[in-house]
Amino acid sequence: MTTGIDPHLILHQLFSPAFPVGAFAWSHGLEAAIADGDVTGAASLQGWLTAVLTHGAGWSDAVLLSLAARGASLAELDDLARAMTPSAARRRETAEQGAAFAATANAVWGLDLPELCYPVAVGGAVRALDLPHEHAVRLLLQSFLANLTSAGVRLIPLGQTDGQKITAALGPLCVARAAEAALADLDDIGTFSPLIDIHSQRQEALQPRIFRS
Amino acid sequence: MERAIPYDTASLVTSRQGAAPQRARGHAKLVVRRRDAQSVISDLAMSGSAKLLFPRRSTSSLDAVMLNTAGGITGGDRFSYAATVEEGASVTLTTQAAERIYRASPGAPGYVRNHLEVAERATLHWLPQETILFDASALDRELSVTLAPGGRLLACECLIFGRKAMGEDVRQVYLRDRMDLRQNGKLVFSDRLRLDGDAQAQLDLAAVAGGARAMASVLIARPGASALIETLRQMLPECAGASAITEDLVFLRIVAPDGFMLRETLVPVLQELADGPIPKTWMI
Numbered sequence: 001m002t003t004g005i006d007p008h009l010i011l012h013q014l015f016s017p018a019f020p021v022g023a024f025a026w027s028h029g030l031e032a033a034i035a036d037g038d039v040t041g042a043a044s045l046q047g048w049l050t051a052v053l054t055h056g057a058g059w060s061d062a063v064l065l066s067l068a069a070r071g072a073s074l075a076e077l078d079d080l081a082r083a084m085t086p087s088a089a090r091r092r093e094t095a096e097q098g099a100a101f102a103a104t105a106n107a108v109w110g111l112d113l114p115e116l117c118y119p120v121a122v123g124g125a126v127r128a129l130d131l132p133h134e135h136a137v138r139l140l141l142q143s144f145l146a147n148l149t150s151a152g153v154r155l156i157p158l159g160q161t162d163g164q165k166i167t168a169a170l171g172p173l174c175v176a177r178a179a180e181a182a183l184a185d186l187d188d189i190g191t192f193s194p195l196i197d198i199h200s201q202r203q204e205a206l207q208p209r210i211f212r213s
Numbered sequence: 214m215e216r217a218i219p220y221d222t223a224s225l226v227t228s229r230q231g232a233a234p235q236r237a238r239g240h241a242k243l244v245v246r247r248r249d250a251q252s253v254i255s256d257l258a259m260s261g262s263a264k265l266l267f268p269r270r271s272t273s274s275l276d277a278v279m280l281n282t283a284g285g286i287t288g289g290d291r292f293s294y295a296a297t298v299e300e301g302a303s304v305t306l307t308t309q310a311a312e313r314i315y316r317a318s319p320g321a322p323g324y325v326r327n328h329l330e331v332a333e334r335a336t337l338h339w340l341p342q343e344t345i346l347f348d349a350s351a352l353d354r355e356l357s358v359t360l361a362p363g364g365r366l367l368a369c370e371c372l373i374f375g376r377k378a379m380g381e382d383v384r385q386v387y388l389r390d391r392m393d394l395r396q397n398g399k400l401v402f403s404d405r406l407r408l409d410g411d412a413q414a415q416l417d418l419a420a421v422a423g424g425a426r427a428m429a430s431v432l433i434a435r436p437g438a439s440a441l442i443e444t445l446r447q448m449l450p451e452c453a454g455a456s457a458i459t460e461d462l463v464f465l466r467i468v469a470p471d472g473f474m475l476r477e478t479l480v481p482v483l484q485e486l487a488d489g490p491i492p493k494t495w496m497i
């Protein structure tokens with residue numbers, strides 16, 4: 001425990017867009033979903049993000065963070081997180097953000113996290129700093145959605161206010177999923193999001209493309 | 214007690230209502246080795262409702278056809294197939310028919326545990342026909358593959374949610390479908406499909422499957438597999454994708470409105486990936 005510092009302030013720092021993990025470079029395949037005409041406006045963007053949270057990597061990441069924060073083996077969770085990525089771009093997305101997160105957290109708080117996939121690295125830091133893990137999962141999900149929303153705002157394009165409305169509307173879902181993740185175990189990890197997977201594969205071949213996934 | 218008679222869908226659903234549950238069991242094990250230029254059976258064991266048939270071969274590779282004599286899978290059933298391909302040998306496994314996952318009474322899902330081991334310079338093609346999930350079905354399935362360095366794997370699993378042409382609704386499903394690949398003791402790929410509740414409503418979501426009722430997942434693991442990626446991308450329609458996750462690992466996902474349209478995309482892809490004939494059961 002880092003004495004004297006409000007754990008919520010540390011959490012907000014970890015999930016702030018200013019924390020240098022390079023999240024802005026990754027669209028999780030949304031760029032291809034927009035290019036293919038599957039996401040065309042605020043309503044379809046919200047639907048796509050809801051699917052990421054409900055059926056996609058949002059849920060798996062929530063459980064991975066929660067398990068890491070509850071003390072499961074970081075190396076095993078990392079192998080699984082890496083193995084579950086359906087495309088090279090999605091593998092780089094979680095691996096590179098995780099490595100950057102670990103490097104910064106190690107330097108700032110004196111931790112010794114190895115290079116881990118993003119949700120596992122975050123869970124490792126949450127455990128090492130004794131931060132409230134269910135709150136960490138909520139913030140992980142919200143920052144993930146907010147980053148993708150901002151990608152959508154630029155690509156579709158949408159107004160900034162529309163983007164903020166989507167982030168606000170999905171708040172309750174972040175809270176609900178975090179509560180479920182707090183009780184989940186390894187076997188609860190899984191997705192059913194074939195088109196989200198397909199879009200991340202198709203994004204790799206998109207010309208031109210702005211995002212790295 | 215074993216069920217030995219193949220059921221059609223209608224009679225199965227009717228006969229099961231109110232009847233005491235009968236649980237099917239089936240286990241089969243196959244070891245393939247190389248003898249001169251041919252791949253031959255080195256060990257074979259079968260019990261219960263799991264059978265392996267060996268049609269007349271047309272190449273030096275061995276063809277094995279899996280047959281579920283219970284005619285489908287329902288809650289509480291347990292099936293497993295284990296296949297080992299020894300150094301330099303080659304085998305293609307397929308199924309005699311699409312596997313049908315029938316209405317399960319609340320409680321246990323049907324369990325399927327398949328294990329494949331591929332040695333150095335050995336080849337294994339895992340090409341079962343489609344798995345059809347009916348309303349109120351429950352399936353917990355794992356395909357776990359151990360691949361030695363230099364081994365070659367092509368694995369495809371297809372899921373069909375009801376038969377669209379028959380107007381079948383699939384409202385309630387419990388699905389856990391896992392495909393794990395291990396190399397040098399390390400998990401290198403894992404597909405973990407997890408679907409609960411109203412399958413149709415979820416498949417209809419634009420971001421999930423856009424109304425598709427069929428999907429395929431294909432894994433290719435062999436040295437230099439990534440060289441296939443441009444060819445594959447040329448073959449795929451908009452509702453499909455392929456990625457070279459590493460230099461030696463390619464993964465594809467395909468969705469389609471129904472099983473027929475899935476095959477239209479999938480069969481040419483499998484022919485390209487198999488480097489030879491694919492099982493006759495796969496020809497449209």
